[in-house]
Amino acid sequence: MRTQMLSTVLRAAAVRPTLAARAAPLLARPSSSHAQESFESFSERYIAFFQNAEDLFEVQRGLNNCFAHDLVPSTGVVEAAVRAARRVNDYATAVRVFEGIKEKVENKSQYQAYLDELKPLREELGLSLKEELYTS
Amino acid sequence: MQSVVRLARSSSRAPFRRCLATTAAPSADALSSSSASSVSSRSAAIPLSNVEAQWARLTSEEKVAVHEQLEVLQQKDWKELTIDEKKAAYYVAFGPHGPRTPTSQPGDSLKILLATGALLGAAGVLFYAARALGNPPPKTLTKEWQEATNERALEMKLNPITGISSEGYKGKGFVQST
Numbered sequence: 001m002r003t004q005m006l007s008t009v010l011r012a013a014a015v016r017p018t019l020a021a022r023a024a025p026l027l028a029r030p031s032s033s034h035a036q037e038s039f040e041s042f043s044e045r046y047i048a049f050f051q052n053a054e055d056l057f058e059v060q061r062g063l064n065n066c067f068a069h070d071l072v073p074s075t076g077v078v079e080a081a082v083r084a085a086r087r088v089n090d091y092a093t094a095v096r097v098f099e100g101i102k103e104k105v106e107n108k109s110q111y112q113a114y115l116d117e118l119k120p121l122r123e124e125l126g127l128s129l130k131e132e133l134y135t136s
Numbered sequence: 137m138q139s140v141v142r143l144a145r146s147s148s149r150a151p152f153r154r155c156l157a158t159t160a161a162p163s164a165d166a167l168s169s170s171s172a173s174s175v176s177s178r179s180a181a182i183p184l185s186n187v188e189a190q191w192a193r194l195t196s197e198e199k200v201a202v203h204e205q206l207e208v209l210q211q212k213d214w215k216e217l218t219i220d221e222k223k224a225a226y227y228v229a230f231g232p233h234g235p236r237t238p239t240s241q242p243g244d245s246l247k248i249l250l251a252t253g254a255l256l257g258a259a260g261v262l263f264y265a266a267r268a269l270g271n272p273p274p275k276t277l278t279k280e281w282q283e284a285t286n287e288r289a290l291e292m293k294l295n296p297i298t299g300i301s302s303e304g305y306k307g308k309g310f311v312q313s314t
Binding site for chain 2: 086089090091092093094095096099125126127128130133134
C-alpha cells in the first residue's frame with residue numbers, strides 16, 4: 001500500500017514539471033489580465049457595429065449591449081444607432097434610443113446636453129422624443 | 137469596396153428578415169402571401185389615431201394588420217408622419233402591453249396603504265380585546281412577589297457560585313416586573 005502510494009507520488013513528481021510547463025498559462029486567472037476597453041474604442045466599436053447593422057434585430061441587439069455598460073454612449077454612437085434605425089425603417093427604436101439616454105444619464109442637464117448636441121440629427125430625420133409625443 | 141458590400145447586403149435583405157417581437161408580430165412573417173391580401177384589405181379598418189385605446193381589444197390578426205400598416209408607414213420620410221402615426225408606432229413597439237405591462241395600476245399604492253392600515257387596526261383591536269377580556273396577570277409576576285422570592289433565594293443560598301447568592305452579585309435576581 002505504502003509503496004504504491006510512494007510510487008504514485010514519485011510518478012506525479014516526475015510528471016509535474018512538464019505538466020506545469022504546459023498548464024501554467026491555463027492556470028493564470030483570465031480575469032486578472034483583462035484589458036480595459038477605453039471609451040473611445042468602445043465608441044468606435046459600436047459606431048462600426050451600427051453602421052453595419054443590417055436589420056432591426058441586429059440594431060436592437062446592439063442597443064441592448066451598448067446600453068448595458070456602465071457608461072452613457074457617446075453622441076457618435078447615438079447618431080449611428082439612430083441612423084441604423086432609420087435604415088431599417090423603425091421609428092420606435094429611434095425614439096427608444098433617446099429614452100435610453102434619458103435613463104442612463106445622471107441628471108437632466110446631461111440629457112439636455114445630449115438633446116442639444118443631437119438636435120440637428122433629430123430635425124434631419126424628423127424624430128420626436130417620447131416627451132414630445134406624450135405631452136398631454 | 138464597402139458600398140459594394142452594402143449593396144450586396146441590401147439586395148439580400150429583402151427575402152431574409154429577422155424581427156424582434158417589439159416591432160412586427162412574429163406571426164406576421166409566418167403569414168403566407170395568400171392571406172396577406174385579405175389582411176391588407178382589412179388594415180384600412182383600424183384607425184391608427186386610436187390604436188392605443190383599442191390595442192388590448194384587437195385580435196391577433198388585427199394586430200398583425202396594424203403592424204404591417206405601420207411598417208409601410210415607417211418606410212416613408214419620418215418628417216411626413218403625423219403625430220398620431222408616430223405615437224402608434226411607438227406604442228405598438230414599446231407601449232405598456234405584453235411583456236411591458238406595468239406590474240401595478242395607478243391607484244394600487246393607495247389601496248395597499250389602506251389595506252395595510254386596516255389589517256394593523258384589526259390586529260390592534262384583537263390585541264386589546266384579548267387583554268381586556270382575558271384574566272389578569274398572575275400574582276407571581278408582581279414586583280413584591282419577586283422581591284420576596286429574592287429574599288427566600290438568599291436565605292437558601294441559591295446558586296452560590298455564579299448566581300444570586302454569589303459574592304459581588306449585581307444582577308436583579310428574580311425581579312423581572314417593573
